[in-house]
Amino acid sequence: MAEVANRMQGMQQSAIRTMTARCQELGAINLAQGLCQVPPPASLLAEGGRDFGQLDHTYSPADGLAAFREAAAEKLKRHSGLSVDPETEIVTTIGATGGLMATLTALLNPGDGVLVFEPFYGYHLAALKMLELRPEPVRLVAPELEITEAALRAAITDRTRALIVCTPNNPCGRRFSEAELMIVSAVAEEHDLLVIADQVYEDIYFKPAPHLSPATVGTLGSRTLTMSSLSKSFSIPGWRLGYVCGPEELMGAVRVAADPLVGCAPTPLQELGVRALRLGDDYFSDLRAMYDAKRRTLTEGFRAAGLSPNEPEGSYYLFVDCSDLGVASGVEAAEILLQRNLIGTVPGEAFYLNPPERPYVRACFSLPDEVLADAVTRLANGR
Known part of the structure; x- marks a missing residue:
């Protein structure tokens, strides 16, 4: 009978995809996976639809x-x-x-x-x-x-x-x-x-x-x-x-x-x-401005909930210190946010081989504005 290769020992599905599945089961907002749920350039989609056959x-x-x-x-x-x-x-x-x-x-x-x-x-x-x-x-x-x-x-x-x-x-x-x-x-x-x-x-x-x-x-x-x-x-x-x-x-x-x-x-x-x-500089300036607004929205939401998000210089993630939840790990913090607020995040432990010094979670803000607004409301109201 065929056996699993030795290289697969200890390998398992990522914590990110596991949390995505749990969000789907619970109807939670998925801030865990960096799905990049913002529209592509409109011109790119239009040209693709027009020219794809050729x-x-x-x-x-x-x-x-x-x-x-x-x-x-x-x-x-x-x-x-x-x-x-x-x-x-x-x-x-x-x-x-x-x-x-x-x-x-x-x-x-x-x-x-x-x-x-x-x-x-x-x-x-x-x-x-x-x-x-x-x-x-x-x-x-x-x-x-x-x-x-x-x-x-x-x-x-x-x-x-x-x-x-x-x-x-x-x-x-x-x-x-x-x-x-x-x-x-x-x-x-x-x-x-x-x-x-x-x-x-x-x-x-x-x-x-x-x-x-x-x-x-x-x-x-x-x-x-x-x-x-x-x-x-x-x-x-x-x-x-x-x-x-x-x-x-x-x-x-x-x-x-x-x-x-x-x-x-x-x-x-x-x-x-x-x-x-080959898109021009204006496209990239607009991209950064869009993400900066999303960053500020989600940052303010976590701060209003008493948590401590960092100030990322780039990418579309917040790394949030959840010490004020009274937890010892990001695993505990992510579970509280999922069960209490119906918000999915990734435990900081997913990004370390050794335990991190603080109970971090990662949250993605590459989402539609209305979804981020809903997440902020859930953070504030407990649901």
Whole structure:
């Protein structure tokens, strides 16, 4: 009789998807999963509906349509200051997750250690475990959740080969500063580490300074693979369009790995994705203004309920300290909010290998305004 593979030992459905299912059962508002429930650009939908029959519906090249790679390279230069050769230094993938899986598969071996900053994005951890890599946690220092040199150096072992940095960060919304990324650069240079930069929230931030891409800091450019996607910037997570870019000598292996993993990203959606990637600056300014308003709405709701949300610099999540509920863990806090207020959140423990110092929950504000208003009312009234 067939048996479950050893690599699946200890693997289980994410806390995010589990909470989504519970929200559906109880009729609760789902602030747990980052479903990105805001409308895509109207022009993109209109053009897609008009032109879909005339688009290419065959396979694309394994690394994506040339036009898509060119448009992605243009956007990387415009928004992140990265100069990427679309012919040799970028690969189109099934979302940023596909880029992560291809990168880990191509460049690391089972048993290699990979540093992850706590709190981390849960799928980063899941990908490491699936590929039998060794996650090595580095605690971001509370209350500001900062990268410190002491914590980073203390986490390195003789098996450490890589580091993942997510900025703007999911789940806490931090945008790591140049000083913090210089720490990463110095340590990565000293220990010859591969750096994997996840910047899928690069276009969603709430202060004037533009996105700072890790690969532009210090000596990180020569050792960093940068992942992004169209999901967050254009509210099209279901299209599953992402890309990964980096030095040519590394991207060749990533290109080869991506092919058997996914075949190719959806060809007609890549064609439409070109149009999204070339939207003007006004679109992105409006996107940030929309999310800033949503952020303030949900922040005020949690504060009015006596809780302590952070002030995220980017992404579309709040990281809420629920100490005032009199609980010892985010698991307890999330259960209270679900049962008492019919609001689903994610326990902070889902983003840590070791227990967090405070009872955090994560709450998503990428939802329609009326849903956020309902959530605020439930927080205030207990239902």
